[in-house]
Amino acid sequence: MIQNLLAGLIPQNIAFPLGGMDLAFYAVAFIILVTAVCTVAVKNILQSAVFLIFSFVATAILYLLLHAEFTALAQVMVYVGGVVIFVVFTILLTSRLGEDAFSVKIPRIFAAFALSIIFVLVMVKCLLPIEGLSSGAVAAPEGYASLKAFAFRLLGYGEDGFVIPFEVVSILLLMTLICAITIARKGKEDEE
Amino acid sequence: MTLMNCLILAFLLFGIGVWGLMRRRHLIGMLISIELMLNAANINFISFAYFSAKDSTAGALFSIFVIAVTACEMAIALAIIVSMYRRYKSLDVEQLRDLHD
Amino acid sequence: MINDVSISYLIFLMPLLVFAVNGLFLGRKSHKAAAIFAVAGNGIAMCAALIVAVHYFSSTFAPQKAVLFDFPFLNFAEHFAANIGLLIDPLSVMMLVVVTVISFLVNIYSIGYMRGDRSAGRFFSILSLFSFSMLGLVAATNLFQMFIFWELVGVSSYLLIGFWYHKPSAVSASKQAFILTRFADSFFLLGIVIVSYVVQSFDFFALNGLTLSAFKEQTIDLGLTVVSKADALILGSILIFTGGWGKSAMFPMHIWLPNAMEGPTPVSSIIHSATMVVAGVYLVARLFPFFAVCGDSLTLIMWVGAFTMVFAAVIACTQKDIKRILAYSTLSQLGYMMFALGACKIGDAVITTGWTASTFHIFTHAFFKCALFLIAGSLIHQVHTNDLDAMGGLRKKMPLTYWSSLICVLAIAGIPPFSGFFSKDEIILAAFQGHHYVVFGLAILTSGLTTFYMFRLFFLAFHGTPRCKSVAEGHVHEDFFMTLPIVILAVPALLSGILGKGLFEQYFVPGRLRVPQLVMLPHAEWIPYVAVAVAAIALLIAWFFYASPKAKIERALDATNRSSIYKVIYHKFYFDEMYYAVVRQFVIGGIARVARFIQDYIIEGILAFCVWFIHKLGDLVRYAQGGNLSFYLGTLIVGVILWRFLGQLPL
Numbered sequence: 001m002i003q004n005l006l007a008g009l010i011p012q013n014i015a016f017p018l019g020g021m022d023l024a025f026y027a028v029a030f031i032i033l034v035t036a037v038c039t040v041a042v043k044n045i046l047q048s049a050v051f052l053i054f055s056f057v058a059t060a061i062l063y064l065l066l067h068a069e070f071t072a073l074a075q076v077m078v079y080v081g082g083v084v085i086f087v088v089f090t091i092l093l094t095s096r097l098g099e100d101a102f103s104v105k106i107p108r109i110f111a112a113f114a115l116s117i118i119f120v121l122v123m124v125k126c127l128l129p130i131e132g133l134s135s136g137a138v139a140a141p142e143g144y145a146s147l148k149a150f151a152f153r154l155l156g157y158g159e160d161g162f163v164i165p166f167e168v169v170s171i172l173l174l175m176t177l178i179c180a181i182t183i184a185r186k187g188k189e190d191e192e
Numbered sequence: 193m194t195l196m197n198c199l200i201l202a203f204l205l206f207g208i209g210v211w212g213l214m215r216r217r218h219l220i221g222m223l224i225s226i227e228l229m230l231n232a233a234n235i236n237f238i239s240f241a242y243f244s245a246k247d248s249t250a251g252a253l254f255s256i257f258v259i260a261v262t263a264c265e266m267a268i269a270l271a272i273i274v275s276m277y278r279r280y281k282s283l284d285v286e287q288l289r290d291l292h293d
Numbered sequence: 294m295i296n297d298v299s300i301s302y303l304i305f306l307m308p309l310l311v312f313a314v315n316g317l318f319l320g321r322k323s324h325k326a327a328a329i330f331a332v333a334g335n336g337i338a339m340c341a342a343l344i345v346a347v348h349y350f351s352s353t354f355a356p357q358k359a360v361l362f363d364f365p366f367l368n369f370a371e372h373f374a375a376n377i378g379l380l381i382d383p384l385s386v387m388m389l390v391v392v393t394v395i396s397f398l399v400n401i402y403s404i405g406y407m408r409g410d411r412s413a414g415r416f417f418s419i420l421s422l423f424s425f426s427m428l429g430l431v432a433a434t435n436l437f438q439m440f441i442f443w444e445l446v447g448v449s450s451y452l453l454i455g456f457w458y459h460k461p462s463a464v465s466a467s468k469q470a471f472i473l474t475r476f477a478d479s480f481f482l483l484g485i486v487i488v489s490y491v492v493q494s495f496d497f498f499a500l501n502g503l504t505l506s507a508f509k510e511q512t513i514d515l516g517l518t519v520v521s522k523a524d525a526l527i528l529g530s531i532l533i534f535t536g537g538w539g540k541s542a543m544f545p546m547h548i549w550l551p552n553a554m555e556g557p558t559p560v561s562s563i564i565h566s567a568t569m570v571v572a573g574v575y576l577v578a579r580l581f582p583f584f585a586v587c588g589d590s591l592t593l594i595m596w597v598g599a600f601t602m603v604f605a606a607v608i609a610c611t612q613k614d615i616k617r618i619l620a621y622s623t624l625s626q627l628g629y630m631m632f633a634l635g636a637c638k639i640g641d642a643v644i645t646t647g648w649t650a651s652t653f654h655i656f657t658h659a660f661f662k663c664a665l666f667l668i669a670g671s672l673i674h675q676v677h678t679n680d681l682d683a684m685g686g687l688r689k690k691m692p693l694t695y696w697s698s699l700i701c702v703l704a705i706a707g708i709p710p711f712s713g714f715f716s717k718d719e720i721i722l723a724a725f726q727g728h729h730y731v732v733f734g735l736a737i738l739t740s741g742l743t744t745f746y747m748f749r750l751f752f753l754a755f756h757g758t759p760r761c762k763s764v765a766e767g768h769v770h771e772d773f774f775m776t777l778p779i780v781i782l783a784v785p786a787l788l789s790g791i792l793g794k795g796l797f798e799q800y801f802v803p804g805r806l807r808v809p810q811l812v813m814l815p816h817a818e819w820i821p822y823v824a825v826a827v828a829a830i831a832l833l834i835a836w837f838f839y840a841s842p843k844a845k846i847e848r849a850l851d852a853t854n855r856s857s858i859y860k861v862i863y864h865k866f867y868f869d870e871m872y873y874a875v876v877r878q879f880v881i882g883g884i885a886r887v888a889r890f891i892q893d894y895i896i897e898g899i900l901a902f903c904v905w906f907i908h909k910l911g912d913l914v915r916y917a918q919g920g921n922l923s924f925y926l927g928t929l930i931v932g933v934i935l936w937r938f939l940g941q942l943p944l
Contacts, residue, residue: 017194025193029201036205036228040212045221052224059231065193066242068252071259075234078259083227083266090270091220094277108923112214115930120207122937124200133196133244140242145252153249154256162253169260176264180271186278214927222922289920 025065031058045095049088056080068145198239205232219273219283223266230262297348298361300341301379304389305428307338308396311421320414324407331417332400335424339393346390349381350796358382363434373493378434380497383800384578384652388431391659395567396424398778402667403559405774406674416456416557423449427568431575435495436485436533439576443481443536446569447474453564454556463555470549477539477546484532491522491529501582504807530587533580534594537573541627544601548868550624554616554679558670561616566623566666567659574630578652581634581803585643595635599732602628604866606742610749611863614679615669618750622705623662625739630654632736633720636727642809645802646726650719653797657712657789661704664782668698671775672754676761681750686759690769693776695755697783702751704786706744706828709821712790718821726814740824741831748835756840 016022035055039048056079063072127133143149154162205228212225234255241251277283311334319327363378400420407413426445433439448471455467489495491513492503508522537543542550553565564570577584577594584590605624612618630651637647671694676683688695704711707718717740724733861867916924 016197019193022193025197029197032201033204033208036208039228040208040215040225045218045224048221048224052227055228056231059235062235063238066198066238068238068242068255071234071238071252071255074256074259078263079227079231083263086266086270087220087224090273094220094274094283109215111927112211115214115927115934116207116211119210119930119934120203122934123203123206126937127196127199127203133199134194137244138242139244139246140248144241144248145238149249150253150256153253160247160250162250165257169257172261172264176267180267183268184271184274210930214923214930217923222926285922288922 021065025062028058028062028065032062045091046088049084049091052087053080053084056084067140067142070145070147070150195239195243198235198243202232202236202239205229205235217284217286219276219285219288220270222285223269223273227262227266230258234258297345301345301361301381303341304338304345304393305379305425305432307334307341308421308424308428310334312418312425315414315418315421320418322414324410324413327414327417328400328404328407331421332397332404334421335393335397335400338424338428339397342386342389342393345381346386349386350383350800360434367437373489375437375495376435377438379432380434381432384575385431387652387656387801388575389428391656392424392427392431392568395563395659395663396420398781399559399563399663399667402562402670402775402778403557405772406557406559406670408774412456416453419449419452419456420559420563423453423564423569427572430572433497435497436489436500437495439579440478440482440485440536443540443572444478446572447471447478447540450474450553450564450569453560454553456556456560460555466549466552466555470553473546473549474539478536480532481536481539484529484535487525487529488533491525497579500580501804502807503583503586505586505588527588527590530580530584530590531593534577534584534590537576537631538597539573540576541570541573541631542601542624543573543597543628543631544604545868547601547605547624548865548872551617551620551865552869554614554620558616558666558673561620562663562666562670565620566662570623570627571630571655571659574627574634574651574655577631577634578648578803581637581648582806582808585638585806585808589638591635591638591643593635595632595638595729595732598628598631598633598635599735600628601625602632602739603735603742604628606739606746608862608865609746610742611859613681615672615681615684615750615754616666616679618681618746619662619665619669622665622743622747625743626654626658626662626705629717629720629736629739630658632732633723636724636729636732639727639729639811642811643806644723644726644811644814645806646719646814647723648803649797649801650716650723652801653719653793654716656793656797657704657716657786660782660789661701661713661786664697664701664779664786665705667775667779667782668694668701671772671779674772674775675769681753683761684754684759685757685761686755687769688755691771693771693780697779698751698755700783701786702747704790705747706832707740707824708744708828708832709825710787710791712786712788712793714821714825715790715794718824721824722817722820725817725820737824737827741827744828744831745835748832749839752835752839 032055035051035058039051039055042048042051056075060072060075060080063069063075153160154166157163209225209227209229209232212228213222216222216225237251237255237258241248241255245251273283276288280288282288311331315327315331319330359381361379361381363376365374366377367375369375400417403413403416403420407416410416423446426442426449430439430442430446433442451467451471454470455464457463485495488500491508492499494500505523505526508526511522512519513522513525539546550565550570554561556564584594602625605621605628609618609621609625612621633647633651633654635647637644671691672684672687673679675687675691700711704713707714709715721733721736721740724736864870917928
């Protein structure tokens with residue numbers, strides 16, 4: 001009976017191949033997770049932002065493992081070089097250095113942890129019955145995420161072209177620019 | 193490096209992001225956790241594109257869009273945070289309760 | 294169409310009507326109108342009862358039973374229903390006459406007694422409620438209806454004893470009476486349930502017509518044990534008797550009756566002397582064939598009755614409160630009636646003399662005891678106190694009362710040719726014929742004691758020099774409304790024995806018995822002489838102590854330096870104190886404390902918990918309005934999880 005229980009607990013569908021690429025994958029995955037945990041767990045948000053940088057870089061390496069070069073490039077440039085820098089700026093703008101971190105109540109810690117664990121478990125359990133996920137077969141053609149393939153798809157006019165979403169995103173960027181400036185502007189009443 | 197492995201990685205990362213979101217009191221801390229969650233979604237997209245998509249390029253392209261939209265969202269969120277800091281002088285989410293009547 | 298049937302409905306409807314009208318309308322408006330209406334209503338009922346009785350006994354119909362109607366009131370199962378009906382047979386007709394006559398006379402008496410009382414209207418209303426309940430009880434066709442009216446009688450008694458509700462002693466006495474009789478009635482109900490379950494009927498005909506042999510083989514499975522139905526029936530019969538035990542105040546449930554004297558005297562005279570307390574005797578008489586069949590129940594009844602008889606008589610010899618003496622006297626006479634019924638059983642056979650004697654004594658006792666109570670009320674009205682210490686010398690001042698009182702006291706003493714002699718003589722004869730010689734001796738002894746204490750009361754109240762100032766100065770008068778019923782009642786006290794003896798011996802038999810009946814009974818012509826002799830000796834002793842010129846009355850009334858036996862008897866063998874101690878220690882200290890604990894901690898605790906829970910729930914909901922961002926995010930995640938489990942998230 002215990003065997004059945006254990007057999008039920010250990011998923012049948014997960015394979016852990018140990019080829020060369022797989023080892024690299026495990027290493028990168030490990031780095032991603034560790035840095036993510038550190039991001040979330042440290043008290044100082046500046047340290048947290050730095051760990052986020054490491055996490056993003058590791059993710060970019062993962063993308064490279066998955067042969068998605070352009071995505072890795074975009075990840076590093078936009079996320080690391082844009083978003084996180086922006087976050088660091090804001091942190092520095094809005095806090096006094098040396099300020100104490102906020103303390104969180106214990107029930108809240110416990111509740112957060114429990115909730116996230118439950119969430120992950122539920123999601124993973126949904127995943128397990130699906131067949132064909134553990135085969136390791138690669139279905140992507142070579143160079144599917146190269147610059148050339150992207151360029152043709154992104155700016156293509158045909159049925160599988162993405163030019164309209166491209167234009168919409170550019171409008172979105174414009175709107176974002178305007179909104180951000182408007183919101184963060186020092187108005188006359190905020191002048192001290 | 194099976195699809196299952198990548199997906200489990202993505203889910204774990206997402207879970208960590210959720211944990212951070214609940215746990216943190218600092219607004220920017222919560223924002224960083226959201227970043228992690230979006231990152232996980234991205235990994236999800238790319239792994240599906242790589243392992244079992246009929247149209248892989250579209251999958252990768254979509255993740256680019258996600259990155260773009262994330263950037264916009266973070267910009268606006270940070271603008272709001274700066275504005276709120278100016279108004280309330282604190283970024284503690286427990287103290288910023290204007291949603292409360 | 295006016296015939297006997299419709300007239301007999303009138304007997305019951307009139308008191309009910311008086312109760313309703315007096316209670317709802319007239320009682321508040323005018324006491325006089327209420328009194329007149331009450332007297333008129335009860336008078337009509339009395340006339341109806343007398344007409345029915347005359348027709349019944351003078352026709353050839355008697356002693357058969359007639360059931361006037363039998364209406365199924367509650368259907369428990371197929372062929373097993375509780376009915377409401379009207380039964381006419383010698384016993385019920387006799388009781389109807391007694392109850393209506395006494396009720397009528399007491400209502401007249403109350404006009405005088407309750408004059409000036411501010412709630413007289415309520416009094417007349419409840420008195421008629423009592424009449425209605427008692428009439429319903431005696432005309433019941435089955436146990437269930439009898440039980441309903443039994444409880445109604447108890448309620449009326451409670452309302453009337455505690456009539457002056459601003460007197461704490463009256464309130465306490467009414468509570469005691471009700472609780473004690475209710476306690477006994479719980480066993481009564483248990484007995485009814487057992488017996489009706491075995492027999493599958495409540496009807497008296499069904500119960501009186503069965504034999505145990507049909508039930509000896511059948512059993513009831515209780516899960517733990519298996520009980521034969523015959524044993525269940527015997528147990529049920531004893532439990533049914535327990536109802537009568539309490540209601541007729543047999544030892545040890547006797548303490549409520551002397552304390553019930555806290556009520557107004559008309560109440561004492563009708564309820565606690567003539568009618569309600571006789572209900573227990575009536576129950577045994579009605580179910581006599583059933584009790585005869587059920588093992589040794591009748592023997593138990595006999596010993597209980599005999600013991601009460603002697604016990605009460607002994608206590609009555611030392612009491613000084615006039616109403617309490619009469620109360621103990623009632624207890625003693627009830628003991629007579631009860632043991633007469635029980636003495637019918639000899640081994641496995643039965644004689645019927647005791648039954649006839651007991652019912653005859655119910656009849657005669659009602660009249661003279663009621664009259665004695667009314668006289669006591671009259672005396673109390675004059676000297677404004679119940680104590681014999683304050684009375685004396687009322688003979689010259691209240692002549693009518695004096696002579697009526699003499700007649701009644703001679704009646705209760707059993708001196709021929711007054712009524713009590715005939716009925717008591719039959720009872721003593723029944724004891725002798727049943728070969729219960731110990732009880733026979735006790736009965737004769739008690740007869741002497743009865744004469745002694747009744748004449749003690751009589752002499753101390755009426756003879757000698759007045760011990761009350763207002764009496765000595767002559768401020769005594771006989772109220773017309775109070776004296777009239779007394780005088781009227783003296784007539785049956787004198788004559789009912791002589792006139793009723795033939796009637797009773799002819800018609801009053803308990804019906805078909807399923808046990809062998811002895812017919813060859815020893816005749817004992819010497820018994821009446823012995824009884825009268827004992828009574829005469831007791832009278833002389835009482836005379837010597839209390840009325841002769843050499844009597845030291847002051848010393849007789851002084852209860853302080855007496856022997857310890859006297860003191861014990863004077864304090865009624867400390868039974869009141871014993872009951873009080875038991876109630877206090879066990880019931881109030883023990884059970885009530887536990888109940889209080891359960892109330893305070895468990896029930897209140899559950900309520901407080903519910904309140905706290907709803908409070909916290911409200912706090913939780915309020916939290917959702919609190920503007921707390923993290924909470925909203927958490928709710929989101931929880932929602933996703935729940936969506937997976939409860940909804941259709943295609944994961």
